[in-house]
Amino acid sequence: MxxxxxxxxxxxxxxxxxxxxxxxxxxxxxxDELLEAHGLTNNTRYFRTDSDESVSSFLRYLDKNYKHHQIQLHLDSNYEKDQVLVWANHSVKSLPTESGRYFSPDDFKGTISFAVLGPATKTNLLDVQNNKYVILGQHYYSVIGEFKDYPQVEMNKYYLSTGIDQPTAKDQLKNYRIVVDGAPNVISRIAKHYNAKLHIPSFVQEHHRDRLxxxxxxxxxxxxxxxxxxxxxxxxxxxxxxxxxxxxxxxxxxxxxxxxxxxxxxxxxxxxxxxxxxxxxxxxxxxxxxxxxxxxxxxxxxxxxxxxxxxxxxxxxxxxxxxxx
Structure with missing residues (x-):
């Protein structure tokens, strides 16, 4: 040859x-785009409200009025900067994990909240018999997955499931930036209900500029x-x-x-x-x-x-x- x-x-x-x-x-x-967006799409908008209503009441409102619309929420805490509450009424946009899994719709229906960690998370963790838990006050949240490590994306956040009957839904809505992914008309109606102004997240703006x-x-x-x-x-x-x-x-x-x-x-x-x-x-x-x-x-x-x-x-x-x- x-x-x-x-x-x-x-x-x-x-x-x-x-x-x-x-x-x-x-x-x-x-x-990277998905991770930066926390698994949301380009339809995503966010708003803030001064309402004293609880997160649980907000979820009841969504469940009652938009049962047949696909909605996904991320509630970014104003005080726990690395904490994000996740909720969806139908399906969840999955994110790549190094171990375990991301949330599924069933995780929002029960009375127990679960956690998914970023690789650089600095929250209080406890390891017991090969099981990890996030400790927040008197509450222990079982860790079901950990994200892959991508140096281009800030991955110090940790994600908690929330639901109508879950402990993470007891806090007031005004303590969060409310990020909503869904049909544009649905998002507009939700914001109007709370007399709030919608804003475009930075990841959506970046994607529009860099789609080529x-x-x-x-x-x-x-x-x-x-x-x-x-x-x-x-x-x-x-x-x-x-x-x-x-x-x-x-x-x-x-x-x-x-x-x-x-x-x-x-x-x-x-x-x-x-x-x-x-x-x-x-x-x-x-x-x-x-x-x-x-x-x-x-x-x-x-x-x-x-x-x-x-x-x-x-x-x-x-x-x-x-x-x-």
Whole structure:
């Protein structure tokens, strides 16, 4: 195997790495955005109120009037700066955790509050028989999950579930910044009910400005794919040229080409699998299925490009042979 062929064989490996890395950059950007937003969407708005109403009464109001609307709340404490109360009436936007899990809808229905921690949380913690608890006064909150550590995002907060019958809902509403995610008309009606003015969170404003920030990564992924295709086109040319040098004919020649081609596909497949496991340990993905699909799709595209080129060269040779006769 000559140096040129070895070099061309390494191209798919490098392009698989590039595609997987760019995909990780894109997903990490989204994950950072989600973490900064505490799992909320671009519809999110916040307001403050001077109401002495309890959080529990506020949740009853939402449950009564907006039962069929999807709402998610984060109540940022004015006094416990790192504390956030979380509530949702239908589904919760999940966040990536290093261990355990994020909240589920069932966590807001009972009488017990749970906690999810950021990696830099400095709140009072207690470890008992491999179980962690957040201690606030006389209350103990079981820790069900801990976020992944991302240096670009401030992760010193801790999150507590809240619900109508939970101890975290006893405080007054005026002690929180009320962050609401839901349909815009629903959010407006809620704010109007409390005579409050809506504001746009900073993460929403930043996202509106930076929504094209993934374009360079997408272009690099496309460029890597093109390079991989070109590499396989050249490999098809080399294999066809080597086939001529064997002086084989008929079924022997066909089997020789098939054997070399299948061997090439297997090598590139092994490269894709190796890159998959390497990036699983060295890069972030919200779901590993996105990495699997990207690498598999790239591998198939490379194979198709190789086969098309090989078929073109074979037909070209046959045409030349007919002309010379």
């Amino acid at each position: 000559n140096f040129k062929k070895i070099f061309l064989l390494l191209i798919p490996l490098l392009t698989f790495l590039c595609i997987g890395t760019m995909l990780s950059n894109i997903e990490s950007g989204y994950a 920030s993934i374009l360079p990564d997408l272009l690099l992924m496309l460029a890597a794919l093109v390079v991989g295709i070109v590499g396989n086109l050249l490999l098809a040319t080399i294999i066809k040229r080597q086939a001529k040098l064997t002086h084989l004919h008929g079924d022997l020649l066909r089997n020789w080409v098939i054997n070399r081609s299948v061997r090439l596909f297997m090598i590139e497949g092994v490269f894709a699998i190796a890159v998959y496991f390497f990036l699983r340990w060295h890069a972030f993905y919200s779901t590993y299925s996105s990495l699997r699909i990207s690498l598999l799709a790239s591998w198939i595209i490379y194979i198709v490009a190789f086969c098309i080129m090989l078929r073109y060269l074979v037909r070209k040779d046959r045409k030349v042979a007919r002309i010379t006769k």
